[in-house]
Amino acid sequence: MAEATPNVQLRTWREEADLTRAEMAKMINLSKSGIKYGLTCDEERIRRWEAGEVRWPREPYRHAIKDVTHKDIEDLGFAPTKRGPKGDVPANEIQGFESPQTGQVGQPATFKADVPPPGDSWGQGLQLAQAGDEGNLVVPSRAQDGRIVFLSVSRRTFLQGLGLGFAGASLPSAQSSPIASRRPVRSFGDLNPIEHFKQIRKVLVANDNLLGPLNVIPAVQQQITAIQQLRRDSRGADQRQLIKLQLEYSEFCGWLHQDAGNYAAAQFWTDRALELSHAAADSNLTAFILTRKSQIAGDAGDSLTAIDMAEAASSLVQPEGRLQVLASLHAGYGYALRGDESLAKGELDRAHNLLLSVREDPNFRRASWLDESYIEAQRARSLSALGDYCEAVNGFQDVVATVPPSFRRDLGVYLSRESIAHAGVKEPEQAATVATEALYIAEETGSARIMNELIKLDVQLQRWHSVPAVAEFHSALTSAVIKQA
Incomplete structure (x- = not known):
């Protein structure tokens, strides 16, 4: 086996960007492609790339590297070495692939853009919720049908406080669905189950802004499972109401995944809502779900x-x-x-x-x-x-001034986008100042939408790294990314 040739170009880029290997790995995981494919890059993987042990990373990583560096991967010292049985994945990567499930050498997974990867729950992917003093780490995993469950110790207390219980360590696979398992639906006491689900949804929607998406997703998915079980034995008006309820929960679940930055999962759940809108024979609901798909x-x-x-x-x-x-x-x-x-x-x-x-x-009151x-x-x-960054800055500033105090997450999204517009008109100090305010909100809410905008901005601000406000923002962002991951 030929001796590996160090990848000087990649290491030079990282050092000029003032990133450690761990910091670059976190940025790759938080990039658009990193979130899309659930990448689990770490310091060791960066070391292998820089040492030349891997000359041509797998395709999802190639996309993520380009997202972070804004350079073609060939310009960073990578080059395909040998065509393997998987097309553009070289033989050395197929034989030496580090499995995201176990960290051991194994066979590579195959990923598609909008189709959840197959197999059992996989990887410790992106974690954007803060770890508290009691170790409330949020660990995402994917079931075979693409559904995501986020496990958290502290969240259990929250769910039990709502009377929801906990959904379990992982969601059932497509082959062992909730219906097939015939797990009994718990008792609702004297409360009509449809009204119960409506009340629970109101509580979850109200707490979304406070707790962040990762802390609400498991409860929402548990309710979807319970509603689907009830639909099996329902008829007539009850059946129609349950279909609409499951639609509303599925759409909400899509929104939560969208805010968590997982667009594949967001589209998955929104597609489920679209199917249910056809079952409900409601053209307004169908149209609303289509606008949601457009937004995602x-x-x-x-x-x-x-x-x-x-x-x-x-x-x-x-x-x-x-x-x-x-x-x-x-x-x-x-x-x-x-x-x-x-x-x-x-x-x-x-x-x-x-x-x-x-x-x-009067019959359709959404989008109020x-x-x-x-x-x-x-x-x-x-x-x-x-x-048109100048007009964008003016527009965002006008909007930010009108955001109600309770809409903290929306404020954070607008501030993060305003900061990118400031960078576009070459106002690095103002961009960093606005972005720092958005970063505080991202940490409060666990919103990946905010964090991803700030990571894009951080790359844009690299050429002004000597500006004190820019350096302070970079340090704060790096700390937040490492802490949350």
């Missing part, structure tokens, strides 16, 4: 799906309702991601004009939070995607 696709950078889902939603609903406003907003951002300024601004203007004359539907401030926040985000 936009967050994931998938402009084509964002546009297609928004246009599909628009075709299903009345021309002057709130769902039309949402559809135009998400279509506008999709066009902005694609770089089509004319169509993007046209959709955003349409959304604004529609809101001014919106006709409320949709107001002019929300539209302007989405406009600012789209302008930033189009490269």
Whole structure:
């Protein structure tokens, strides 16, 4: 076996970025591809890359490296050495793959963009919840059907306080589904079970902002399992109500995963909600779920799906309702991601004009939070995607001034996006100052949406690393990432 040649280019990039191996590993795990594929990079893997022991990482890692460095992987000293039986994965990687389940050498997994990886629960992936004094570590794992469960000691107390119990160490696989297991549904006492589930959902929605998505997901998934069990023996009006309840829980679960930064899981649960909306024969619900799919696709950078889902939603609903406003907003951002300024601004203007004359539907009361401030926040985000950073800064500043104190997570998202716009107009000190405020909120709420924006910003600010505010932000972000992972 030939002696390994050190990868000088990769090490040089890391050192110039002022990152330790551990810090770079955490950034890879928190990158868009790292979250998408559930990567579990560590200091040892970085060492192997820099030592030249691995000349061509597996495809998910290649994507994540590019996300972090903004360089083609070949420009960082990597090169394919030998074509193996898996196509572009070289033989040395197939034989020396470190399994994310065990850390031992084994066979590589195969990943697809929007399909949850097969197999039993895998890996200790991204953990964005803070570890408390009592060791309340949050460890995500994936079941065979793509569902995610996050285990936490301290969360047990929370769930028991709600009377929910705990869902267990892992979710059943597709082959041993909750229905097949025929586990008895617990007693609801004198309370109508449908009303019980409605009340529990209100509690979970109310606590989402306070506790963060990782602490709420297991409880939501447990309720979905229980509702599905009840549907098996229900008929008529009860059956229809349970279908809509399961839809609402599934959509909420998708939102939680979206905020946790796991877009594949978010789309998985939103797809379940879409299926249930067809079972409910409710075109408004179907349209609403399509706007959610468009929003998730936009967050994931998938402009084509964002546009297609928004246009599909628009075709299903009345021309002057709130769902039309949402559809135009998400279509506008999709066009902005694609770089089509004319169509993007046209959709955003349409959304604004529609809101001014919106006709409320008494039978559909969703999106009550949709107001002019929300539209302007989405406009600012789209302008930033189009490269109009100056107008984006102005837009975000106007919106931030109107955010209610209770909407801490939304404030953090807007601040993180404002900071990126400041970097775009070469205002590094202001970008770092705003980003530091957003970082505090990200730590409070466990929102990966905020954290991922800040990690992107950190890369953009590297050229100004000597600016004191930038250095302080980088240090604070690095500390937060390591602490949470």
